[in-house]
Amino acid sequence: MSVTESPLTKGSYxxxxxxxxxxxxxxxxxxxxMGEGMSIQIAPDGRRIIWLAHESAPKNFxxxxxxxxxxxxxxxxxxxPQAYMRSNSLEITDQVMAVAYQCQxxxxxxxxxxxxxxxxxxxxxxxxxxxxxxxxxxxxxQLWFTDGExxxxxxxxxxxxxxxxxxxxxYRCFDVRNPSKPVEVGRWWLxxxxxxxxxxxxxxxxxxxxxxxxxxxxxxxxxQRPDRLYLAYLDAGMFIMDISDKSKPKPISRFDNSxxxxxxxxxxxxxxDRGLVIMTDESTNDNATDWPKLIWIxxxxxxxxxxxxxxxxxxxxxxYKTRGGRFGAxxxxxxxxxPTSWQSDQIVLGTFFNGGLxxxxxxxxxxxxxxxxxxxxxxxxxxxxxxxxxxxxxxxREIVYTVDRFSGGLYILEMDF
Amino acid sequence: MLDLFPSRDAGPFGxxxxxxxxxxxxVTVITGFLGAGKTTLLQHFLRTPEGRGTAVIVNEFxxxxxxxxxxxxxxxxxxxxxxxxxxCVVRSDLQNALRKMVIDRERGEIxxxxxxxxxxxxxxxxxxxxxxxxxxxxxxxxxFVDVAVTVVDAATGLDTLGWSSESRKQVILADRIILSKxxxxxxxxxxxxxxxxxxxxxxxxxxxxxxxxxxxxxxIESAGDGERSAFVAEAEHSDGITSxxxxxxxxxxxxxxTRTMETLIALRGADLLRAKGFLDVxxxxxxxxVQFVQHLPHPPVELxxxxxGKRGTRIVFITRNITETEVRALFDAVRNLILVx
Numbered sequence: 001m002s003v004t005e006s007p008l009t010k011g012s013y014x015x016x017x018x019x020x021x022x023x024x025x026x027x028x029x030x031x032x033x034m035g036e037g038m039s040i041q042i043a044p045d046g047r048r049i050i051w052l053a054h055e056s057a058p059k060n061f062x063x064x065x066x067x068x069x070x071x072x073x074x075x076x077x078x079x080x081p082q083a084y085m086r087s088n089s090l091e092i093t094d095q096v097m098a099v100a101y102q103c104q105x106x107x108x109x110x111x112x113x114x115x116x117x118x119x120x121x122x123x124x125x126x127x128x129x130x131x132x133x134x135x136x137x138x139x140x141x142q143l144w145f146t147d148g149e150x151x152x153x154x155x156x157x158x159x160x161x162x163x164x165x166x167x168x169x170x171y172r173c174f175d176v177r178n179p180s181k182p183v184e185v186g187r188w189w190l191x192x193x194x195x196x197x198x199x200x201x202x203x204x205x206x207x208x209x210x211x212x213x214x215x216x217x218x219x220x221x222x223x224q225r226p227d228r229l230y231l232a233y234l235d236a237g238m239f240i241m242d243i244s245d246k247s248k249p250k251p252i253s254r255f256d257n258s259x260x261x262x263x264x265x266x267x268x269x270x271x272x273d274r275g276l277v278i279m280t281d282e283s284t285n286d287n288a289t290d291w292p293k294l295i296w297i298x299x300x301x302x303x304x305x306x307x308x309x310x311x312x313x314x315x316x317x318x319x320y321k322t323r324g325g326r327f328g329a330x331x332x333x334x335x336x337x338x339p340t341s342w343q344s345d346q347i348v349l350g351t352f353f354n355g356g357l358x359x360x361x362x363x364x365x366x367x368x369x370x371x372x373x374x375x376x377x378x379x380x381x382x383x384x385x386x387x388x389x390x391x392x393x394x395x396x397r398e399i400v401y402t403v404d405r406f407s408g409g410l411y412i413l414e415m416d417f
Numbered sequence: 418m419l420d421l422f423p424s425r426d427a428g429p430f431g432x433x434x435x436x437x438x439x440x441x442x443x444v445t446v447i448t449g450f451l452g453a454g455k456t457t458l459l460q461h462f463l464r465t466p467e468g469r470g471t472a473v474i475v476n477e478f479x480x481x482x483x484x485x486x487x488x489x490x491x492x493x494x495x496x497x498x499x500x501x502x503x504x505c506v507v508r509s510d511l512q513n514a515l516r517k518m519v520i521d522r523e524r525g526e527i528x529x530x531x532x533x534x535x536x537x538x539x540x541x542x543x544x545x546x547x548x549x550x551x552x553x554x555x556x557x558x559x560x561f562v563d564v565a566v567t568v569v570d571a572a573t574g575l576d577t578l579g580w581s582s583e584s585r586k587q588v589i590l591a592d593r594i595i596l597s598k599x600x601x602x603x604x605x606x607x608x609x610x611x612x613x614x615x616x617x618x619x620x621x622x623x624x625x626x627x628x629x630x631x632x633x634x635x636x637i638e639s640a641g642d643g644e645r646s647a648f649v650a651e652a653e654h655s656d657g658i659t660s661x662x663x664x665x666x667x668x669x670x671x672x673x674x675t676r677t678m679e680t681l682i683a684l685r686g687a688d689l690l691r692a693k694g695f696l697d698v699x700x701x702x703x704x705x706x707v708q709f710v711q712h713l714p715h716p717p718v719e720l721x722x723x724x725x726g727k728r729g730t731r732i733v734f735i736t737r738n739i740t741e742t743e744v745r746a747l748f749d750a751v752r753n754l755i756l757v758x
Contacts, residue, residue, distance in 0.1 A: 016529045019440055274422040301421075319525035345424045346432040361440055363432045365422045369558070371440020373529070417440035
């Protein structure tokens with residue numbers, strides 16, 4: 001099979017496929033700009049469908065039949081109602097899918113999240129839409145829905161006015177046990193980021209161009225500790241939260257690498273058996289001007305005192321910063337607590353934009369070691385000449401799915417290590 | 418070493434791996450007597466899709482007599498030679514050359530190679546090269562010798578094996594033997610050559626080259642992680658070389674195994690030419706691959722699954738003047754002593 005290549009500046013870098021074997025690529029019928037929502041459904045008829053959120057309009061989400069990973073087939077692709085919307089995030093539990101909607105500006109609509117019945121993948125049916133729009137809200141940026149009961153999200157709200165416009169999204173939790181009537185049960189924000197707080201607003205510790213906000217991002221909850229929320233909070237670092245009372249989330253600990261680093265804490269994944277936490281930054285600026293953006297390994301044996309012990313090594317940014325687009329960390333495979341997700345506390349897979357997809361052996365947590373690399377050619381019709389791999393998911397068959405942010409669509413790989 | 422962050426998914430030997438190499442860079446060692454045709458076969462391999470992204474290290478001593486079209490005398494420089502391949506000639510320090518290749522790759526100064534081929538001198542004993550990856554912790558964590566290939570000239574090989582102890586050693590340690598120049602050999606020379614090769618190495622796969630070309634998978638497919646399909650009878654021949662297979666149906670006590678091998682190595686390490694195979698270790702889910710080259714053990718690796726689902730200890734020994742009976746007796750004695758203690 002062939003991998004589509006960009007006609008721009010061909011040969012500007014050597015593609016790499018080391019210990020990953022590409023088994024298929026699908027450009028999703030010309031709409032290959034993908035976001036950070038990747039989740040697998042086993043449909044009632046037995047088909048394995050991966051649902052993918054698009055990075056921006058016009059498309060909302062695409063469902064791809066990957067029962068045979070060598071022959072992916074689009075079975076459904078939907079549109080967003082407005083060009084200023086993006087979905088970018090979705091999750092599935094059984095036959096219910098939650099999709100996030102964020103707008104480009106505050107006060108735009110529709111903004112919030114929607115629940116779908118996807119028991120017939122070709123024809124997703126809306127069950128409920130929750131409006132999170134407001135005079136200071138852009139909607140929902142990210143959500144987490146793995147237990148069928150609660151949707152945890154990074155979202156604005158009609159009644160949340162931030163003290164700084166960049167700090168417009170907090171952590172919100174909705175009870176969806178009656179999926180047709182979701183009910184908000186809890187909320188938390190960094191003290192000082194909401195108008196009316198007693199605490200002063202937090203300091204802006206970045207250069208203005210790098211000030212992305214003190215706001216929620218990934219909101220991960222795992223069945224091993226359903227009373228814990230692993231909350232990434234962009235320029236405020238990460239928090240481990242006590243959510244035993246969902247109406248009153250309380251911080252237990254915080255780790256913030258910035259300054260001197262450049263903020264944008266993106267994802268936090270606990271490795272419970274090992275007493276570790278994996279934390280990622282997101283690179284948000286082109287040409288590595290926000291370098292370094294890394295995957296961090298933290299000693300979390302004492303969850304009240306997180307200690308960084310290593311980072312996953314990356315190549316010299318000098319070799320990547322001129323390839324176009326971003327270079328640095330972003331998403332990792334999150335050990336999503338679903339039967340259709342691979343679980344590993346030995347291997348971390350992460351996407352690095354033009355740095356491609358890399359796998360790390362963290363069996364020695366003090367010395368993560370890169371064991372596989374996939375940097376495909378820049379895809380055709382992309383904004384950039386280089387690849388911009390945006391997210392990764394591994395299913396329980398150990399098949400790897402990774403997506404390009406602009407046009408490359410879905411890449412399906414096998415691990416060979 | 419105390420592991421502060423143990424994982425239930427890891428065994429006593431660390432992460433269970435899909436194959437013995439894990440994430441390390443695969444290494445192919447090509448050896449063969451002077452003029453056997455190593456370079457010609459390598460040249461063809463490097464031009465195939467399977468050869469793309471290969472870094473070649475030519476380990477030469479003395480005069481370099483190599484086809485300029487393939488490999489220039491580049492001393493410590495690494496040269497691009499097409500199809501994403503690079504090459505350097507190393508006269509002295511193979512370990513430094515390997516380390517430099519890794520660093521140059523990280524720096525983006527050479528293309529990202531996916532394998533290394535080490536072409537040895539025609540007079541080389543491949544043993545020390547194989548040992549390099551066991552002795553050097555940093556190299557052993559980066560590289561894994563997938564296969565040792567020996568090229569034998571079909572026309573002159575039988576004669577060479579008669580008088581050259583280096584050529585015999587090259588055959589003894591091979592995982593795969595390629596017979597080159599088969600078009601130049603007399604047809605009736607092949608059976609005695611094959612018989613002699615089998616005397617020296619009853620396990621290696623023997624492959625015929627055709628006009629300087631051979632299936633490129635010969636250079637990249639591993640030797641099978643110690644699993645052999647043919648029954649190996651104890652065979653003794655000139656030089657006192659013996660090969661035999663130890664099997665065990667019951668799970669093996671790891672302490673007993675290591676103590677036995679330590680004793681064997683301490684007493685007769687130089688004569689333990691090679692030992693390689695799978696162990697069914699007590700408390701482990703998957704097979705544990707062990708490998709010894711003379712007195713040097715390679716780090717053991719647990720695999721995720723038993724090949725073809727068949728569980729059981731099977732280790733191939735190639736020894737000089739050490740019999741199977743002696744090795745079995747040593748294993749039994751140590752095991753019995755440990756059981757009593």
